[in-house]
Amino acid sequence: MKRNNFLVSMLQMTGLAPRFTPYTLSFTRRRRVMLQESPLAGYQYHRAASIWPFLQVGEQLHLKREPSNPHDPYAIAVWFKNEHLGYIPRRENRTLARLLDQGELLETTIVRLLEEENPWRKIRFRVEWLHQ
Structure with a gap:
């Protein structure tokens, strides 16, 4: 595979490059729609405290749905x-779910990190919808 074809195919898989068809050339552009900014819930119960030194503002986070979560059917785990x-x-997860x-x-990014005792104030993130 030629280098240019490889790069285009890799970018197409991420939705960042134009999509080519044999007969037409069309560009797919995604608009970013900011959905919400939220604090991280459950900081003290998971791995956030142990990896705190590795977190930075601007880092990408990943969201994983947990529809079988026994505490909340709309649960969305936040991963780094x-x-x-x-x-x-919980009060902010239904639409995202x-x-x-x-x-x-959905793209999730850390927007604030604070050295706070209150775990609800330590990590704040933004969720954006990449919409066509």
């Missing part, structure tokens, strides 16, 4: 790499 940090707060269940692409 392979470490479970906590959850999206529905979007994730529909296969929508």
Whole structure:
């Protein structure tokens, strides 16, 4: 595979490059729609405290739905790499859960880190919907 074809195919898989068809050339652009900013719930119960030194503002986080969670059917876990940090707060997760269940692409980024005793104030993140 030629280098350019490889790069285009890799970018297409992430939704960042134009999609080519044999007869037409069309560009797919995604709009970013900011859905919410939230504190991290459950900081003290998961791995957030142990990986605190590795977190930085601007870092990408990953969301994973947990529809079989016994405490909340709309639960969404927040992960940094392979470490479970906590959850999206229960009072703020229904819309995001529905979007994730529909296969929508959501991007989550750390927007604030504070050295606080209150675990609800330590990590704040933003969730954006990458919408076509």
